[in-house]
Amino acid sequence: MIDCLFCKIVAGDIPADLVHETEDTIAFRDINPQAPTHILIIPRKHIATINDIADEDRALVGSLYTTARDVARQEGLAEAGYRVVMNCGEGAGQSVFHLHLHLLGGRGLSWPPG
Numbered sequence: 137m138i139d140c141l142f143c144k145i146v147a148g149d150i151p152a153d154l155v156h157e158t159e160d161t162i163a164f165r166d167i168n169p170q171a172p173t174h175i176l177i178i179p180r181k182h183i184a185t186i187n188d189i190a191d192e193d194r195a196l197v198g199s200l201y202t203t204a205r206d207v208a209r210q211e212g213l214a215e216a217g218y219r220v221v222m223n224c225g226e227g228a229g230q231s232v233f234h235l236h237l238h239l240l241g242g243r244g245l246s247w248p249p250g
């Protein structure tokens with residue numbers, strides 16, 4: 137997608153603080169962190185929102201979670217706990233329309249989120 141910020145990060149056209157890469161996914165630090173560790177995990181393929189996930193994307197979406205698991209271990213969060221969340225649509229606070237998991241940790245996290 138030409139006008140997608142995260143597609144530009146995937147392509148290497150915009151710099152990002154990459155922490156993990158797989159064949160299908162990349163993970164990088166959020167530019168405006170909401171916790172001591174705040175990492176975004178995205179598919180290389182452009183999918184705008186959860187509403188746009190196709191049945192054929194099932195394995196790809198699963199790989200976002202296996203990447204989250206590996207990044208959490210890498211960042212030393214696995215034992216203490218962390219949160220993985222995906223916003224869908226403007227009403228939920230989605231501001232970049234390329235699917236992404238937020239991985240947040242390194243502090244206590246209350247529930248429910250705001």
Ligand code: AMP
Pocket residue numbers: 141150152164165166167168169176222223229230231232233
């Ligand atoms: P959301 O609001 O759920 O769509 O999340 C988008 C996230 O992308 C926000 O937490 C932003 O801080 C983050 N973000 C926006 N631009 C960049 C960027 N260039 N590099 C890293 N994170 C970014």
